[in-house]
Amino acid sequence: PEKRRRIAQACDNCKRRKERCDGSRPCSICIRRRRESECQFSETPARLLRGPQSNTANIGSPASVSHPSPSVNGATANAESHSRPESVAPVPRLARLLRDTHGKFMYVGDSASLSFVQSVRRMVVSAIGECDFTNDPLRHQIIETTPPSTMQVPDMSPLDLDYDECKRLSQHYLLATSGLIEIFDVPTYYRNLDRWVFDRARDNDLKSAVFYMVLAIGAQVSSPDGDQTLAEKYFNRGRHMAVMNFTDAPSLMTIQAYICITMYMLGACRRNAAFMQFGIAVRAAFALGMHKSSTHALFDETEAGARRRIWKSVRLLDIFLSASLGRPPATSDVSMEADRNVAEEAAQVTSTDPFSSKVLALCDIFERIVIDVYMKKAVSTRLADSISGQYRDWTNDLPESLQLSNLGPGEDDPDKLIKALAASHIISAYHWSIILLTRPFLTFQIIKDMSRGGQDSQTNDQMEQSSIKTYADACVDSSLRSLNIASTLMQYPSLPHRLPFIINSVCNAALVLGAATFADQDKFLPLEDGLKQGMQILNRFAQWDPHAARYAQIITYLQEATTKYIRQRSERSLESRRSGVTRLFG
Structure with a gap:
């Protein structure tokens, strides 16, 4: 302790959070958090900075609060x-x-x-x-x-599927989710779809839950008269398979299935149900370490790419649900901000x-x-x-x-x-x-x-x-x-x-x-x-x-x-x- 380097003054943010400030203006911790413009140095005791929030949260009209200009050598906009x-x-x-x-x-x-x-x-x-x-x-x-027959076990008798119809519904799925969720490689999906449709024992395949959910979303967004009978049939079958096979042991397919369930429920105007089901996808992603991009390096490029795509989809859906419903985000990982190596590695990966x-x-x-x-x-x-x-x-x-x-x-x-x-x-x-x-x-x-x-x-x-x-x-x-x-x-x-x-x-x-x-x-x-x-x-x-x-x-x-x-x-x-x-x- 006697060898620890002392600084004359810590910034208010570091005092409030009880973190070791380096005394720079702005300090390295504020730079790391992208809070350069908020890096202020004052004589206010730390105990007051960690006290209750100011009364601005309780007032009914904005207040003009003058602050002394700190001596910060930042960018012009910050100054x-x-x-x-x-x-x-x-x-x-x-x-x-x-x-x-x-x-x-x-x-x-x-x-x-x-x-x-x-x-x-x-x-x-x-x-x-x-x-x-x-x-x-x-x-x-x-x-x-309110969906029909929520308490009934779906009919799981074999379905006769038409490949051209499945391909059409898959195309509508890609349209509806374009730019939002990317949970699989599209060419690989179509190759697997071809084999899956003609497999009479397809319902024994764990991937069936994801395929049925994709077809459900495609049917949901393309029905010309708004009839959701076909969409609900695919959805109920896919969700039943997901519940039976994916909820005990987290896997990539767990996240894929529950992301699709969330998207379907959003389209079906069941936002609270979507919010709940999405929680399974988030926790499965955490269990697999997807929130730490450094873990991707442990896998081959194919699986690492899948993990990155899925995490991006989880992150985007979480932010949408959080902001649109006014509820706390589930993927807010404060500890990741302090790990600059992880953040830099993530930036390198996404640069491609x-x-x-x-x-x-x-x-x-x-x-x-x-x-x-x-x-x-x-x-x-x-x-x-x-x-x-x-x-x-x-x-x-x-x-x-x-x-x-x-x-x-x-x-x-x-x-x-x-x-x-x-x-x-x-x-x-x-x-x-x-x-x-x-x-x-x-x-x-x-x-x-x-x-x-x-x-x-x-x-x-x-x-x-x-x-x-x-x-x-x-x-x-x-x-x-x-x-x-x-x-x-x-x-x-x-x-x-x-x-x-x-x-x-x-x-x-x-x-x-x-x-x-x-x-x-x-x-x-x-x-x-x-x-x-x-x-x-x-x-x-x-x-x-x-x-x-x-x-x-x-x-x-x-x-x-x-x-x-x-x-x-x-x-x-x-x-x-x-x-x-x-x-x-x-």
């Missing part, structure tokens, strides 16, 4: 973020328990779209009073479909697959937003500045597979649609993450503008207010871009009938545009056109997807509320002008 007061916007505390179709209470957190709907309802009440949007009879419920590298990097950004913003119930401009740096890094050198400009609509080519869906899924997720990060700033900006009644007001800190407004504008901009992406996809005739990731993005984007209308942003932004665009997209899916139908109903009510608000605003403006004329001419 700029330290040179101005830090504005903190609270995340509206709208997490609540909603009843499902069985009357049971299910938790929905602050980042969920249904929680934001409640926030918008409060804005609408303040602006125009009660209406269909605020008095929606289903506002206290979460829509979950830039698409996967970008997906994993986006998941890291999502996770930080969920944990540092929504779990802590507040977002500061300094934190937003730090995360925006990660966005800038992410958008640098986007691979061609993520360039939407190269994937415009054209002939109905399945290969082209697969590429378009992969890019659209990931770029839509990118915009959705920006919406989640900036939504608290937008909410504050809207409430402030509504309280002013549209009148300009002076502020003591124009720089601070400008920063908040910039992030609020980013929320609206990303919403408009999300809707444009989804609208482009609608031009493909062979688009899958159920796309829960796209539907989620469209709903969140439309809610933002509706909310922004109550801050009069429709005067200079195409918010009304965006709302109509969102409704058209949701109505396109509504004939097959109950969630899309429910979201379309919500957005219809919201559009009616915005129309009423715009009409009342016009009447007030006309009355004001007429009063001036009357004073002049009587």
Whole structure:
């Protein structure tokens, strides 16, 4: 102990976490965690830094908190973020328990779209009073479909399968999951499918569970009339095999099967069931050490590649479920941040697959937003500045597979649609993450503008207010871009009938545009056109997807509320002008 190197002062982050700081500015630990802009040195005792969170999580409006500028030799962007007061916007505390179709209470957190709907309802009440949007009879419920015959053991008698039909359903599976889950090598899958279909003893093959789940998803998203009888038959058979064969001893097929079960349940509008089933996939991945990329080197390249693909799929699904339902992520592994060798090895591996590298990097950004913003119930401009740096890094050198400009609509080519869906899924997720990060700033900006009644007001800190407004504008901009992406996809005739990731993005984007209308942003932004665009997209899916139908109903009510608000605003403006004329001419 007497030989341990002492430093004059540790940064606040290291004091709070009881870690050994090297005293550099920024310190190596903050650099490792990508928290350079938050590496501050103060005289605050460590016991106070480890105390309860500040009261910003409990306030009803943002607070401007001035911090002394630390002497940090960082990048220009970091220095700029330290040179101005830090504005903190609270995340509206709208997490609540909603009843499902069985009357049971299910938790929905602050980042969920249904929680934001409640926030918008409060804005609408303040602006125009009660209406269909605020008095929606289903506002206290979460829509979950109930599958038929859940208590019955599925019929396991041999099935007569047609290879061409199985190949067609497999193609629809690849369309629906393009860019999202990649649990097997596609050419190898088709070779195995050929043998499997013609094997009369196929149900004795452990791989049958995965094959049936693939066929189930393909049937689910391609049924022209929405009939799910065939999809449910394949699903029930595949899940029964997975439960009987894969739940006791974790394996790659365990994870593959339960990832497919999760995707099917998301498409079937059974999100809570998907959330539960996905837990098996996550725990199996942990049991196999997939969360530590250094373990991949112990296997041959074929299996190592399979493990990397599967882990990427697990990570992405976890972040989607976490953010969309407002629940803690399951794959958040804090210990991995401290292991730089593992992280560097992971970067080297994914460098050969830039698409996967970008997906994993986006998941890291999502996770930080969920944990540092929504779990802590507040977002500061300094934190937003730090995360925006990660966005800038992410958008640098986007691979061609993520360039939407190269994937415009054209002939109905399945290969082209697969590429378009992969890019659209990931770029839509990118915009959705920006919406989640900036939504608290937008909410504050809207409430402030509504309280002013549209009148300009002076502020003591124009720089601070400008920063908040910039992030609020980013929320609206990303919403408009999300809707444009989804609208482009609608031009493909062979688009899958159920796309829960796209539907989620469209709903969140439309809610933002509706909310922004109550801050009069429709005067200079195409918010009304965006709302109509969102409704058209949701109505396109509504004939097959109950969630899309429910979201379309919500957005219809919201559009009616915005129309009423715009009409009342016009009447007030006309009355004001007429009063001036009357004073002049009587």
